[in-house]
Amino acid sequence: MFGVPRNRFLIKTFSCVNYIHFSTMGRDYYEILEINRNATDADIKKAYRRLALKLHPTSNREPGNYERFRQLGEAFHVLSDLGKKATYDKFGEDGLKCGIPTEFAKGGAWSLKYAYHNNPEKTFKEFFGSDNPFSDFYISDLPLQFGGLTLGEEKIKDDPIERDLHLSLDDLFHGCTKKIKISRKVMNDNGCTSSIRDKILTATVKPGWKEGTRITFPKEGDQGPNNIAADIVFIVRQKPHAVFKRLDNDLIYHAVVSLEMALTGFSVEVETLDGRLINIPFNEIVHPSYKKVVPGEGMPLPHNPSQKGDLIFTFNVHFPEKLSAESKLLIKQALHY
Known part of the structure; x- marks a missing residue:
């Protein structure tokens, strides 16, 4: 029927059926993945992700680690496949690899035996989509940037x-x-x-x-x-201010005055940043480099806000564009020493 003596077929059937149904030998793939038997598909993938990064030879060179990495790849290769997982859950590793009889299949044919390809790097690459699991990829249509780290590197803080x-x-x-x-x-x-x-x-x-x-x-x-x-x-x-210009802890107030005011005196009324009106008299002659400092009316000191910088007045003197002869004579007489 299958190209083998009938007795040989019966012996194989008998030995495998008994071995599959009653043997508890073989590796525990769930234990290798550090999950329980009620784990969901998402749990299986999450466990593989964590352990694969931990055990990959690039990041872990401890003796015997590669065999653990190989077993991890095999465990995931089985449990992530619904058909292989169902066979394993019912018959264990030995039943999976020995092959099981399909009780109601045509002719009583045996299922294919499972054999892992023994290339855990291939499993790793298929899962992450790359030899480098930290490259850009998409999960549920949402781009997720992993930052380009290589295996074995510690987390790096972004700039x-x-x-x-x-x-x-x-x-x-x-x-x-x-x-x-x-x-x-x-x-x-x-x-x-x-x-x-x-x-x-x-x-x-x-x-x-x-x-x-x-x-x-x-x-x-x-x-x-x-x-x-x-x-x-x-x-x-x-932001720029309409009245004051800041210089460190000081405030600069710049005013334009006429030549008459610069020579004869005047006063300036200013509203401070805390809402007070202060009136400052100027009895001195205001020359081009003239400045007047009013202490304590500037900005609060950052480390001692109860203290303030100064308010500094600077001026632009507006000169007349022209003078009559009579005006010139009067100015000469007034300025004559």
């Missing part, structure tokens, strides 16, 4: 993500709180896929902070299974 935070001079004088909405990639609970989620960051601005001050939110960048999330850094940028 800081820097963004400008534009603040008014009033914000920097009084201090303020800014809410900043960010969108970032966050790992899902399965440790393999990610999703985009929004988060609100709260930046507390202290009185007196200067241009260039850095506000750091540690590890708030994109998450990935093989990287340490980057810090997000906001850098203070000061």
